[in-house]
Amino acid sequence: MPGWLWFLLQFVIIASIFAYFIIAGKKAKKENKTTWFMKTWKKDSVKAITSSVMSIILGLVIGCLILVIMAIIPSKTSSLSLKTALDGIQLVFSGVFNTGRGASGLTFGFNGVNFGDMLFRATPLILTGLSVAVAFKTGLFNIGAPGQYLASTAVTLILALAIPTSVVPPLFVWLIAFLGGILAGAIWGAVPGLFKSFLNVNEVITCIMMNWIGANVVTILFDKESGPFKFLLDPSGTKNLAYVFKTTHNNVATSKFGLDLIFKGSQVNGGIIIAIIIAILIFIILDKTTFGYKLKACGSNKNAAKYAGINDKVATIISMAIAGGLAGAGAALYYLSGNTEFAWETYQSLPAVGFNGIPVALLACNNPLGVIFSATFISLLDVNGMQLKYMTPYNEYITSIISAFIVYFSAFSLLFRQVLDGSIKINLKSKFSKKSSATVEIVDKKDEKVANQEVSE
Amino acid sequence: MENYAIEMLNITKTFSGKAANDNISIQLRKGEIHALLGENGAGKSTLMSILFGLYQADSGIIKKDGEVIEIKGPKDANKYRIGMVHQHFKLVEVFTVLENIILGCETTKFGFIQKKEAKEKIKALSEEYGLNVDLDKLIENTTVGMQQRVEILKMLYRDNDILIFDEPTAVLTPQEIEDLLKIMKNLANSGKSILFITHKINEILAVADRCTVLRKGKYIGTVNISETTKSELTEMMVGRKVEFVVQKKESVPGDVILDVNNLVVAGAKKNKNSVNNVSFKVRQGEIVCIAGIDGNGQSELVYSITGLEKIKSGSVLLKGEDITNANVYRRNKLGIGHIPEDRHKYGLVLDFTLENNLVLKKFEEERFQKFKFIKRDEIREYANKLIEEFDIRSPQGPTNLARTMSGGNQQKAIIAREIDLNPELLIAVQPTRGLDVGAIEFIHKQIVAQRDLGKAVLLVSLELDEVMNLSDRILVMYEGEIVGELNPKETSVKELGLYMSGAKRNVKEGN
Ligand SMILES: Nc1ncnc2c1ncn2[C@@H]1O[C@H](COP(=O)(O)OP(=O)(O)OP(=O)(O)O)[C@@H](O)[C@H]1O
Ligand SMILES: [Mg+2]
Numbered sequence: 001m002p003g004w005l006w007f008l009l010q011f012v013i014i015a016s017i018f019a020y021f022i023i024a025g026k027k028a029k030k031e032n033k034t035t036w037f038m039k040t041w042k043k044d045s046v047k048a049i050t051s052s053v054m055s056i057i058l059g060l061v062i063g064c065l066i067l068v069i070m071a072i073i074p075s076k077t078s079s080l081s082l083k084t085a086l087d088g089i090q091l092v093f094s095g096v097f098n099t100g101r102g103a104s105g106l107t108f109g110f111n112g113v114n115f116g117d118m119l120f121r122a123t124p125l126i127l128t129g130l131s132v133a134v135a136f137k138t139g140l141f142n143i144g145a146p147g148q149y150l151a152s153t154a155v156t157l158i159l160a161l162a163i164p165t166s167v168v169p170p171l172f173v174w175l176i177a178f179l180g181g182i183l184a185g186a187i188w189g190a191v192p193g194l195f196k197s198f199l200n201v202n203e204v205i206t207c208i209m210m211n212w213i214g215a216n217v218v219t220i221l222f223d224k225e226s227g228p229f230k231f232l233l234d235p236s237g238t239k240n241l242a243y244v245f246k247t248t249h250n251n252v253a254t255s256k257f258g259l260d261l262i263f264k265g266s267q268v269n270g271g272i273i274i275a276i277i278i279a280i281l282i283f284i285i286l287d288k289t290t291f292g293y294k295l296k297a298c299g300s301n302k303n304a305a306k307y308a309g310i311n312d313k314v315a316t317i318i319s320m321a322i323a324g325g326l327a328g329a330g331a332a333l334y335y336l337s338g339n340t341e342f343a344w345e346t347y348q349s350l351p352a353v354g355f356n357g358i359p360v361a362l363l364a365c366n367n368p369l370g371v372i373f374s375a376t377f378i379s380l381l382d383v384n385g386m387q388l389k390y391m392t393p394y395n396e397y398i399t400s401i402i403s404a405f406i407v408y409f410s411a412f413s414l415l416f417r418q419v420l421d422g423s424i425k426i427n428l429k430s431k432f433s434k435k436s437s438a439t440v441e442i443v444d445k446k447d448e449k450v451a452n453q454e455v456s457e
Numbered sequence: 458m459e460n461y462a463i464e465m466l467n468i469t470k471t472f473s474g475k476a477a478n479d480n481i482s483i484q485l486r487k488g489e490i491h492a493l494l495g496e497n498g499a500g501k502s503t504l505m506s507i508l509f510g511l512y513q514a515d516s517g518i519i520k521k522d523g524e525v526i527e528i529k530g531p532k533d534a535n536k537y538r539i540g541m542v543h544q545h546f547k548l549v550e551v552f553t554v555l556e557n558i559i560l561g562c563e564t565t566k567f568g569f570i571q572k573k574e575a576k577e578k579i580k581a582l583s584e585e586y587g588l589n590v591d592l593d594k595l596i597e598n599t600t601v602g603m604q605q606r607v608e609i610l611k612m613l614y615r616d617n618d619i620l621i622f623d624e625p626t627a628v629l630t631p632q633e634i635e636d637l638l639k640i641m642k643n644l645a646n647s648g649k650s651i652l653f654i655t656h657k658i659n660e661i662l663a664v665a666d667r668c669t670v671l672r673k674g675k676y677i678g679t680v681n682i683s684e685t686t687k688s689e690l691t692e693m694m695v696g697r698k699v700e701f702v703v704q705k706k707e708s709v710p711g712d713v714i715l716d717v718n719n720l721v722v723a724g725a726k727k728n729k730n731s732v733n734n735v736s737f738k739v740r741q742g743e744i745v746c747i748a749g750i751d752g753n754g755q756s757e758l759v760y761s762i763t764g765l766e767k768i769k770s771g772s773v774l775l776k777g778e779d780i781t782n783a784n785v786y787r788r789n790k791l792g793i794g795h796i797p798e799d800r801h802k803y804g805l806v807l808d809f810t811l812e813n814n815l816v817l818k819k820f821e822e823e824r825f826q827k828f829k830f831i832k833r834d835e836i837r838e839y840a841n842k843l844i845e846e847f848d849i850r851s852p853q854g855p856t857n858l859a860r861t862m863s864g865g866n867q868q869k870a871i872i873a874r875e876i877d878l879n880p881e882l883l884i885a886v887q888p889t890r891g892l893d894v895g896a897i898e899f900i901h902k903q904i905v906a907q908r909d910l911g912k913a914v915l916l917v918s919l920e921l922d923e924v925m926n927l928s929d930r931i932l933v934m935y936e937g938e939i940v941g942e943l944n945p946k947e948t949s950v951k952e953l954g955l956y957m958s959g960a961k962r963n964v965k966e967g968n
Binding site for chain 2 (some may be wrong): 291309
């Protein structure tokens with residue numbers, strides 16, 4: 001199928017879905033009755049999803065604008081033209097479907113490698129996203145996911161490589177390494193929880209400290225000269241970077257669960273299935289159990305939770321430990337895949353996948369099931385970025401800019417929800433004609449927001 | 458034709474299909490105090506929020522001085538000189554009084570705020586209307602009464618001439634209420650037009666010129682205060698007669714349930730205890746009331762009994778068991794029910810649904826969970842039962858978010874939850890704050906019923922009528938100490954007042 005046709009098709013589908021919703025809603029409003037659509041619309045989850053989708057679309061549109069602007073700006077060295085910009089836009093939207101370049105331009109279709117890689121990259125992101133989301137639900141900001149992720153990486157690799165598979169069956173080694181990683185992450189997460197509970201130290205500060213403590217501990221462990229685990233370093237690695245062996249070196253790797261047959265040639269493995277199962281479990285725990293009820297009560301009103309006899313200190317510690325364990329599980333699954341190698345030196349930045357848990361959780365409005373989709377989406381952008389790099393003169397960082405925009409927009413999701421509700425009418429004329437002082441705007445907005453939030457709920 | 462200061466004509470506003478305001482009209486004359494009366498959830502706050510631009514009416518028009526105006530937000534309201542003191546204040550805690558007053562309309566010079574001019578203007582205003590405030594204090598360190606005056610000054614500073622007061626007296630002490638009513642009179646005399654929401658009919662009779670009554674979102678009527686009576690107003694409001702005096706039998710005290718000995722609670726300031734060497738007992742089948750002016754240690758006393766605040770020395774026994782150092786969970790399990798003073802801070806998780814709030818202390822009970830999995834249906838059924846019994850009104854019933862319920866109905870939800878715990882000791886702090894007269898009558902009956910069931914009740918109230926009406930024994934607190942024990946049948950409000958102000962004491966401790 002020629003590229004532009006594929007592209008058009010996507011647009012028509014999305015546009016018609018939107019048009020249907022809008023028209024159906026307007027009609028129902030006029031006739032003053034509640035339709036299936038209106039009832040669904042009233043649900044918080046639906047509003048949340050729509051506002052996230054709106055941030056995504058806005059982010060993508062801005063990304064496309066950047067591509068076009070880069071193509072238009074004349075430059076001697078660049079080989080960009082409007083034609084390449086068009087290619088770029090197609091790839092930004094649907095790079096995973098790219099199957100190469102034919103005579104008439106880019107060709108699209110099902111691309112197993114891209115799809116599989118997307119799922120593979122999504123695996124740790126789902127878990128770090130869950131990590132951040134669970135903490136958020138309890139009213140805590142887990143910015144320590146990178147440290148928890150690193151701690152787990154080290155423990156997972158050490159256990160997976162150092163336990164001889166000649167003695168212990170590989171499956172057990174896998175399990176031990178996986179649980180060990182989770183435990184390491186949980187400990188790394190519990191520390192800020194303990195500090196918060198007993199010494200009232202803000203978790204953000206301790207989390208950041210734990211991140212760098214983790215970074216330095218890992219450096220010591222795998223130091224080329226003096227590290228206790230330097231025997232796990234691959235001697236064939238490049239000179240200045242120390243690579244730890246892949247776990248396959250010890251015959252330990254996550255089962256493929258047959259996914260390699262569907263997505264031939266990709267890195268995908270059973271990890272994604274485990275991640276999804278964990279997300280569902282977390283959803284059930286938060287939504288259906290008394291334990292989840294306690295955590296949420298602490299998160300939304302600590303004083304009331306205390307008043308009801310819920311031990312908020314314990315809740316804080318457990319919630320941070322779970323958050324850490326989830327980030328740890330992300331690292332364990334990533335490295336136990338067997339096809340990723342770990343290289344580390346402290347002056348490198350902390351693992352991005354830990355920080356990326358924050359936008360993933362934000363985009364999913366902290367809903368554990370939503371995290372599956374938002375993480376997959378962020379990794380889809382990554383894959384699209386790689387396609388952009390391979391197929392056009394653009395580089396892959398454009399998609400990082402797009403993710404950044406999407407994250408910015410998702411911070412506005414409350415605003416989108418109000419626009420969707422119709423409780424804010426965008427009134428351009430009055431916005432531009434009034435020259436009131438900036439503070440008035442801000443103060444009133446805040447008031448309005450509070451009020452409108454109340455209306456919308 | 459008369460030109461009204463504000464007319465709201467045929468206003469309708471629905472929330473998810475349910476009308477909170479159904480074709481309501483209200484006309485505010487210039488310079489009058491116009492009261493708005495109605496049961497909890499009748500739609501008073503909603504109507505006023507529409508006038509202040511927080512909500513948009515679905516239909517209906519608003520006129521100012523005879524001209525149709527459109528109010529899209531608080532900014533527009535400000536433009537039309539409409540100001541509002543909300544039921545729950547909207548002040549920035551970490552700003553000073555001055556900063557709060559000028560926030561949003563600062564005069565600036567080269568980008569710098571000109572505090573001096575503002576200060577002078579505010580000083581003049583506060584002298585004119587008798588609004589005492591300490592301009593340099595942070596809001597978090599001020600009393601509720603002062604916060605209220607700050608809210609009023611905020612309106613005056615913006616030269617508003619339509620002033621909306623949403624239940625301003627619910628949080629004030631009797632003395633402060635008197636002051637506020639005086640201030641309102643002054644404001645009206647100087648030409649401001651005032652809309653005044655309150656559940657206390659005596660206040661309406663004292664200051665208002667006219668009163669509009671709403672019931673269940675509908676307009677019932679407007680009457681001249683000079684031509685009406687208390688019972689007529691209540692009947693218009695609830696549709697039946699209401700008893701103001703609680704009927705109760707003689708109390709028959711039984712075993713001691715709560716035994717407080719030499720209790721000391723440290724104060725915010727190092728050298729002064731907020732509760733100082735307090736001892737008393739509460740027995741089965743009696744209602745003991747702690748009376749006192751707000752801020753004399755009643756809150757801290759309650760928090761230390763319920764486990765929310767640490768005890769410095771002394772002991773607390775519940776049914777003979779020492780709970781001085783027990784955690785809140787243990788205390789709840791042993792049978793303490795607590796209707797807290799601050800419903801938003803302690804009483805409710807505002808972002809939970811009503812049903813989840815109703816099981817806040819019960820969700821771990823056998824009948825609501827199995828293997829830690831919540832039984833939704835059971836909770837729903839239980840919530841519906843309480844909603845029915847206690848007449849908790851909300852548009853979506855058990856699934857309504859606590860946040861969007863009317864203030865009085867939030868309070869009813871808390872009371873329902875605590876009374877249904879069937880506690881050995883019910884601690885009720887200002888239980889009827891913000892409730893309409895019908896609801897107050899009902900809640901008072903419930904509290905008396907608890908007593909007659911042989912439970913112990915500890916009541917903390919600033920409302921002297923409530924204190925005199927409900928209690929079997931009165932303990933007066935002054936500056937952290939119990940300065941007197943009185944029998945409500947043998948004392949008068951006046952004498953009580955003397956004790957409360959510290960002018961008189963009788964210490965016959967160790968009953
Ligand atoms: N933001 C909102 N969203 C949904 N429903 C709302 C909202 N605000 C108010 N309501 C509903 O509208 C009705 C009227 O509420 P309102 O707050 O106006 O009552 P009120 O007369 O001020 O009562 P009270 O005396 O208890 O303060 C109530 O049933 C309430 O639950
Ligand atoms: Mg109200």
